[in-house]
Amino acid sequence: MSRTIQIPGGTAELFDRDELTPRRTIPYQALLYRADKLMEKLANARRVVSVSGEVEENPDLDGPEHRLTPHEAETLEYLQLANDWGWLKSWSLDIPLPATWEGLLDIPNKVTNAIHAAIVEAANPVPEVASEFEMTEETLEDKQSFTGAGGGSKTQSEAPAKRRKSTPKTSTS
Numbered sequence: 001m002s003r004t005i006q007i008p009g010g011t012a013e014l015f016d017r018d019e020l021t022p023r024r025t026i027p028y029q030a031l032l033y034r035a036d037k038l039m040e041k042l043a044n045a046r047r048v049v050s051v052s053g054e055v056e057e058n059p060d061l062d063g064p065e066h067r068l069t070p071h072e073a074e075t076l077e078y079l080q081l082a083n084d085w086g087w088l089k090s091w092s093l094d095i096p097l098p099a100t101w102e103g104l105l106d107i108p109n110k111v112t113n114a115i116h117a118a119i120v121e122a123a124n125p126v127p128e129v130a131s132e133f134e135m136t137e138e139t140l141e142d143k144q145s146f147t148g149a150g151g152g153s154k155t156q157s158e159a160p161a162k163r164r165k166s167t168p169k170t171s172t173s
Helices: 022-034 036-044 070-087 101-106 109-123 137-141
Strands: 003-007 010-014 047-049 055-057 065-067 088-091
Touching: 003 109, 010 109, 022 036, 022 070, 036 070, 070 088, 070 101, 070 109
Parallel strands: 047 065
Antiparallel strands: 003 010, 010 088, 047 055
């Protein structure tokens, strides 16, 4: 089942993962194979600095800083475009759908950025959270509700409640 997204100037339809064909994924894979050394460097880098000075950091990694060369930065852009082209099924724009990933190089950035953002979001969905929650008498009386009436715990302690005494730590410096 395809997914329709909003892009500047219209809509675009993205393939579902199981709709992807080798013709759609091979361009990305071919670029990825050629960039294996770069990807290996980036996988361990604690900090990556782009040619334009943008910095991405991952404090969980202990590798060195890696400064991208213009060629490496271009390779990463090409990988992104090839991946995005692979997912792109159709669009409602007045310009023809690119026949290859390189055709995306001639599409306005605001369109390719919107497509990329939708693909990233689809790959890493954010769980839905209720935007509003209103307590009602019904939820307040429901002992199973997290806002429910107190005393609903089956494992209540018989110990009397005590107030903690907190004292600020004095500075030693």
